[in-house]
Amino acid sequence: MTGIENGNLAQVSWVMPTMANSDHAASGSNTGPDWVASIVNEIGASKYWSNTAIFITWDDWGGWYDHVSPPHVDEMGLGFRVPLIVVSPYARHGYISHRQHEFGSILHFTEELFVLPSLGTRDAISDDLLDCFDFSQTLQPYTQVKTRLTPEDFKHEIPTGPPDTD
Numbered sequence: 074m075t076g077i078e079n080g081n082l083a084q085v086s087w088v089m090p091t092m093a094n095s096d097h098a099a100s101g102s103n104t105g106p107d108w109v110a111s112i113v114n115e116i117g118a119s120k121y122w123s124n125t126a127i128f129i130t131w132d133d134w135g136g137w138y139d140h141v142s143p144p145h146v147d148e149m150g151l152g153f154r155v156p157l158i159v160v161s162p163y164a165r166h167g168y169i170s171h172r173q174h175e176f177g178s179i180l181h182f183t184e185e186l187f188v189l190p191s192l193g194t195r196d197a198i199s200d201d202l203l204d205c206f207d208f209s210q211t212l213q214p215y216t217q218v219k220t221r222l223t224p225e226d227f228k229h230e231i232p233t234g235p236p237d238t239d
Contacts, residue, residue: 077115085183088112094227096131110218111227113160117215126206127160128179144173146198151175159205162213170204178202 076082090096096105109129116125132155139153157174177195182202184191191197 077119077121080120082116082119082121084187093230104222107220107222108227110220111222111224114215114217114220115224117160117217122215123162123212125161126163126182128182128202129156129158129160130176130179131155159202161206162215163206163208163210165205165207165210166213168205170202172200172204174202175199 076086090105090108092100093102094100094104094108095102113127113129116122116127141154143150143152143154151173175195177199178201180192180196181199183189184196185201185203
């Protein structure tokens with residue numbers, strides 16, 4: 074969040090919580106939603122809101138059972154479905170995408186936005202998430218998400234370990 078406060082937020086940022094704020098069952102914590110909301114709230118209240126797209130997703134499929142078998146598109150397959158929330162002043166309101174997105178879709182979106190070449194991996198065949206946006210709609214102001222914990226609570230938190238990257 075210091076990049077936001079200092080006015081030098083990178084054009085593309087990946088933000089990962091520590092294990093304590095990760096929502097993993099083994100973390101023994103329930104601060105993950107407040108941690109995510111605090112970051113989104115900071116961006117929403119900043120000068121960056123008008124040209125930001127935030128993709129909130131999880132590295133796991135988010136549950137203990139999925140009744141839909143993962144598609145087998147290659148030797149690795151896509152794996153279980155994971156939630157994706159798109160937050161942006163240009164995100165379609167109340168929209169539920171029925172397209173098959175994957176983690177490579179976020180990279181493909183970034184490549185399209187910044188006119189970058191594909192890395193030639195899953196991003197090359199992933200969709201670009203553009204169905205989630207309406208760039209012709211009126212810029213929507215940000216509405217703060219209510220949280221139990223504040224950004225200050227997380228800024229002064231003593232790290233419990235490295236980011237959760239599993």
